[in-house]
Amino acid sequence: MSAKQSSEEILSSHKLKSTACRKTVLNELLESETAMTEQEIKDVSGNLFDRVTFYRTLRTLEAAGIIHSIILDNNQVKYAISDMRQDTVHSHFHCIKCNEVQCLNDDAIDVKIALPPGFKTQSLDVMINGICNHCN
Numbered sequence: 696m697s698a699k700q701s702s703e704e705i706l707s708s709h710k711l712k713s714t715a716c717r718k719t720v721l722n723e724l725l726e727s728e729t730a731m732t733e734q735e736i737k738d739v740s741g742n743l744f745d746r747v748t749f750y751r752t753l754r755t756l757e758a759a760g761i762i763h764s765i766i767l768d769n770n771q772v773k774y775a776i777s778d779m780r781q782d783t784v785h786s787h788f789h790c791i792k793c794n795e796v797q798c799l800n801d802d803a804i805d806v807k808i809a810l811p812p813g814f815k816t817q818s819l820d821v822m823i824n825g826i827c828n829h830c831n
């Protein structure tokens with residue numbers, strides 16, 4: 696994570712109004728080392744906002760490229776802050792024991808997959824499943 700920008704700074708740099716819900720969601724994700732589900736963010740923020748406000752906030756932040764979603768095998772969706780230095784293409788580590796997901800900053804990843812002629816990669820989503828340092 697880069698030198699910490701405040702949630703207000705992030706919102707204003709994306710020309711978004713700084714609402715209480717947007718700030719709360721951003722602050723929780725900025726503080727968390729791992730990706731969080733909508734429910735986890737709700738729980739830590741004390742259920743201050745109604746479901747629709749919360750849902751719209753996540754959509755707005757995702758559309759602005761401030762956060763991104765990670766979809767797990769079981770269709771669970773987690774959200775993480777998008778590091779501006781990071782490529783939009785980066786890999787994730789999923790711990791099979793505690794179910795935590797982390798963005799990996801190592802852009803050394805170089806996956807070579809032979810595509811059929813005429814096919815072009817638009818995005819690549821790499822999920823490494825394993826055991827994290829806390830569970831190991």
Ligand SMILES: [Zn+2]
Binds near residue numbers: 793794795826828830
């Ligand atoms: Zn773990």
Ligand SMILES: [Zn+2]
Binds near residue numbers: 763765787
């Ligand atoms: Zn990520």
